Amino acid sequence: MKRAALWPEHLLPPHHVPPPWPGREVRLDGTVTYVRDTPATRADAEPALYVHGLGGSSQNWTDLAGLLAHRLDGQAIDLPGFGRSEPGRRYTIPAFAERVVRWIEHSDRGPVHLFGNSLGGAIAVHVAGLRPELVRTLTLISPALPFLDFRRSLQGRMLPLLAIPRGERLAAWRLAQLAPEVMAQQVLEACFADLSRIGEQRRQEALEEIRVRYEAAHYAAAYVRTFRGLVSSFLRSYLPGAGSMWRIAAAVQAPTLVVGGLQDKLVDVRVAPQAARAIPDSRLMMLEGVGHVAQVEVPRTVARAVLHLLAETEEAGRRSDMAG
Numbered sequence: 367m368k369r370a371a372l373w374p375e376h377l378l379p380p381h382h383v384p385p386p387w388p389g390r391e392v393r394l395d396g397t398v399t400y401v402r403d404t405p406a407t408r409a410d411a412e413p414a415l416y417v418h419g420l421g422g423s424s425q426n427w428t429d430l431a432g433l434l435a436h437r438l439d440g441q442a443i444d445l446p447g448f449g450r451s452e453p454g455r456r457y458t459i460p461a462f463a464e465r466v467v468r469w470i471e472h473s474d475r476g477p478v479h480l481f482g483n484s485l486g487g488a489i490a491v492h493v494a495g496l497r498p499e500l501v502r503t504l505t506l507i508s509p510a511l512p513f514l515d516f517r518r519s520l521q522g523r524m525l526p527l528l529a530i531p532r533g534e535r536l537a538a539w540r541l542a543q544l545a546p547e548v549m550a551q552q553v554l555e556a557c558f559a560d561l562s563r564i565g566e567q568r569r570q571e572a573l574e575e576i577r578v579r580y581e582a583a584h585y586a587a588a589y590v591r592t593f594r595g596l597v598s599s600f601l602r603s604y605l606p607g608a609g610s611m612w613r614i615a616a617a618v619q620a621p622t623l624v625v626g627g628l629q630d631k632l633v634d635v636r637v638a639p640q641a642a643r644a645i646p647d648s649r650l651m652m653l654e655g656v657g658h659v660a661q662v663e664v665p666r667t668v669a670r671a672v673l674h675l676l677a678e679t680e681e682a683g684r685r686s687d688m689a690g
Contacts (some may be wrong), residue, residue, distance in 0.1 A: 367642040370623055370651035373673035378666055383567055384432045386425045387442070389450065394472055399465070400424065400450035404431035404440035411435070412502065413475035416442035417466060419484025419510065419659075420521075420592055421553070423449030423575055426483060429665035430672075437676060438479055443469055445486075447588025450578065457591035459599045459611070463492035467500065476500045479676070480620075483507040483661060484633060485596060488611060491641075494622075495614035503679055504622040504645075505672055508658050510596060511641050512603040512611050513634040520556050520631050521593065538586035546576045559629035559657035563664070615644040621682075622648040623675045625668055627656035649675060 389402040402424040414434065416427040424442035431440040445462055446454030454461065466489055470476040480501045482490030487509025494501040513519075541549070550573045554564060564572075579585045603610040622645045626638025635652075642650035651671050653660055661668050 367639075367645075367648045367650055370625075370649040370671045371674045371678075372667070372670040373677065375666070375670060377673075378433060378669060379436065381666075382432065383565060384428060385567075386428050386571060387431065387440075389424065391450070392472075394465075394468060397446065397454065398452040399446070399469060400444040401469075402427075402442045404435050404438075404442070406439035407436045411437060411439040412479060413473075413477075414438035414440045414479040414481065415466070415470065415475075416440060417480070417482045417486030417489055418442070418445065418448070419482075419486050419508075420596065421448070421589060422483065422486075422659075423578075425449070425571060425575060426659060426662055427481070430481075430661040430668055433665055433669035434672060437673060439475075441473065441475070445489075447584055447592070449575075453584040453588055456595075457588060458595035459488055459492055461595075462489045462592075463496070466490070466493050467497055470500050477502045479503045479505070481505045481507070481661075482509060483659060484510045485592065487511070487641075488596065488599065491611065491615050491618060491645075494620050495617040498617075498619045501620045503675055504618060504620045505625070505675070506622065506638075506641060507625045507660050507668065508627060508630050508633045508638065509624070509641050510633050511615065511637050512600040513637050515634060518634040518636075534587035534590040537590050541580070541586055546573060546580060549579075550576045556631055557658045558663050559627060559655050560663065568662070612644055615641060616646070618645045618647075620647070621675060621679045623671055624648055624650050625660050625671065626650075626652045627658060627660050627663070628652055628654050629656060630658045632658045 387402040387404045389400055391398045391400055418426045424444050427442040444451035477500050480490045487506040494504045603612050624638050624642040642648040656663050
């Protein structure tokens with residue numbers, strides 16, 4: 367593990383707040399996966415795939431994908447049961463990882479530069495560790511890798527739901543009690559350290575995303591079942607066996623950037639450094655005054671770290687070719 371470095375700020379595109387990138391429905395293995403495309407601005411751009419976190423959607427990558435479009439040809443998918451994708455049959459880390467693998471194979475764009483935030487980070491580690499040929503580089507932002515002290519997460523208050531039979535019904539009832547505006551504000555407060563960084567455009571988009579959730583009858587069940595699957599993966603990681611997320615992380619071969627927010631309220635802030643220590647070729651960047659979604663809260667800083675990772679990886683490839 368080493369400290370992440372930053373690409374020069376002046377080499378980034380000018381500040382701009384784009385609308386969500388256009389999306390489309392793709393039928394994959396019998397169900398619809400919703401994907402947003404961020405077109406590259408250079409003909410030689412390499413493929414990238416962005417995977418959101420629990421309760422998030424492909425819109426979480428709007429700013430970062432735009433900042434990287436001169437270097438990466440981006441796609442962001444809605445995981446089964448989230449955003450505008452149809453529900454899935456299973457909501458476990460391996461099942462989500464299988465969907466990501468199938469998407470890379472279906473789109474015929476691999477190997478990709480793979481990005482994951484929170485739950486998406488755990489999924490991305492699973493993909494990179496078990497299918498290394500599909501991943502060029504790996505970027506993890508507040509990855510939801512295993513930790514057992516749920517007092518360090520606002521999600522800990524959801525744990526009792528997992529012990530209640532049909533807990534998703536209680537979650538759906540709770541969702542129905544809150545106005546979309548209240549829910550959107552709660553989500554923003556949980557995910558951001560500094561709400562002043564959220565402009566009015568992004569607030570309205572967050573509200574629209576909440577309204578999409580309210581219209582999806584399957585959303586509460588998908589959320590609770592996914593949370594249950596995530597907690598199960600945490601517990602298995604501290605038991606013997608090949609299913610440990612930490613063992614899978616240690617098998618990751620791709621050059622990796624790990625980003626953590628020191629004011630993260632959802633994932634224990636000690637997880638990002640632990641992830642960087644576990645992954646062999648890793649760089650770590652911990653951000654003061656930043657919460658759970660650094661790619662939304664401080665997208666330019668994250669983009670600079672990603673661009674330095676890409677430049678470093680390119681240079682290592684050139685040296686390897688010359689040595690060969």
